[in-house]
Amino acid sequence: MDAGAQPAALSQAPAPPPEDAPVVVEVRDLSTVFGEGKDAFTVHKDLNLTVRKGEILSLVGGSGTGKTVLLRHILGLTQPTSGTVTVLGRPASELTTDGATTRVGMLFQHGALFSAFNVIDNIGFALQEQGTLPKDVIHDAALVKLQMAGLKPEVATRMPADLSGGMIKRVALARALIMDPPLLLLDEPTAGLDPNGSDEFCELLKELHATLGLTVIMVTHDLDSLFALSTTVAVLADKHVIVTGTPAEVVRFDHPFIHHFFLGDRGRRAMAALPPEFAGSPVKES
Numbered sequence: 001m002d003a004g005a006q007p008a009a010l011s012q013a014p015a016p017p018p019e020d021a022p023v024v025v026e027v028r029d030l031s032t033v034f035g036e037g038k039d040a041f042t043v044h045k046d047l048n049l050t051v052r053k054g055e056i057l058s059l060v061g062g063s064g065t066g067k068t069v070l071l072r073h074i075l076g077l078t079q080p081t082s083g084t085v086t087v088l089g090r091p092a093s094e095l096t097t098d099g100a101t102t103r104v105g106m107l108f109q110h111g112a113l114f115s116a117f118n119v120i121d122n123i124g125f126a127l128q129e130q131g132t133l134p135k136d137v138i139h140d141a142a143l144v145k146l147q148m149a150g151l152k153p154e155v156a157t158r159m160p161a162d163l164s165g166g167m168i169k170r171v172a173l174a175r176a177l178i179m180d181p182p183l184l185l186l187d188e189p190t191a192g193l194d195p196n197g198s199d200e201f202c203e204l205l206k207e208l209h210a211t212l213g214l215t216v217i218m219v220t221h222d223l224d225s226l227f228a229l230s231t232t233v234a235v236l237a238d239k240h241v242i243v244t245g246t247p248a249e250v251v252r253f254d255h256p257f258i259h260h261f262f263l264g265d266r267g268r269r270a271m272a273a274l275p276p277e278f279a280g281s282p283v284k285e286s
């Protein structure tokens with residue numbers, strides 16, 4: 001491809017929010033240690049991360065560096081050994097007691113739909129659990145989210161086993177959005193999708209981010225979706241976030257993981273299609 005050519009996906013990647021946009025997630029001096037004594041295993045040490053309203057932040061790092069563990073801390077499902085995690089101004093630990101789904105939507109890697117429920121009941125599950133709304137209101141709300149996720153109303157009565165991988169992702173996304181959460185967490189959103197399905201899902205995420213004013217944190221190994229969607233990239237290595245910045249800034253940071261991830265064959269292929277500011281050697285942080 002011509003070095004100056006810009007693929008449609010990247011040229012439309014969302015612009016980062018202003019530097020003074022409100023903070024949505026604040027992780028301070030976080031440590032996570034599993035086990036005790038001689039079996040103690042440190043996953044995170046002195047980890048800091050700030051995510052502002054409107055960002056789509058991609059969290060990348062090698063296998064086992066603690067990306068999923070960090071997402072679970074942000075969801076309030078687990079507690080770090082030390083440090084603080086604040087979500088929308090409150091401790092993440094309060095999310096679970098207070099109904100995390102009202103403020104944080106989570107899209108799990110394989111969709112995690114309830115196999116015994118049809119599509120519309122999966123989407124409306126969190127509203128149903130609240131037990132405050134009549135069934136027909138929940139049904140209508142779920143139908144709106146179904147269509148928002150790009151699916152036709154006739155899909156509503158299908159069972160998860162009868163859906164394609166791309167449809168499962170969309171139903172899971174509709175379910176994550178049922179309570180209109182301002183923050184959406186995505187674990188490998190394009191894993192298991194073919195390149196077309198992956199591009200379409202990225203387009204959908206981009207549209208929803210813009211129309212709903214979402215803040216998004218996603219864990220991804222997929223460089224195409226990373227470059228198509230991210231306003232910000234945070235790299236987890238050596239037990240903490242070693243660099244946070246725009247994709248163009250992060251690829252220039254001098255660290256073995258970044259060389260391997262962005263400048264290996266796979267990374268070079270993805271970057272070959274990018275605008276000129278991505279070209280050139282990585283440089284050390286000033």
Ligand SMILES: Nc1ncnc2c1ncn2[C@@H]1O[C@H](COP(=O)(O)OP(=O)(O)OP(=O)(O)O)[C@@H](O)[C@H]1O
Binds near residue numbers: 034065066069
């Ligand atoms: N509950 C737990 N008890 C003990 N160790 C755990 C627990 N949860 C995670 N770990 C360990 O913490 C480390 C980080 O796990 P995590 O799943 O967050 O990695 P990851 O960065 O998401 O990896 P991948 O990219 O391969 O999915 C791993 O070594 C894992 O085995």
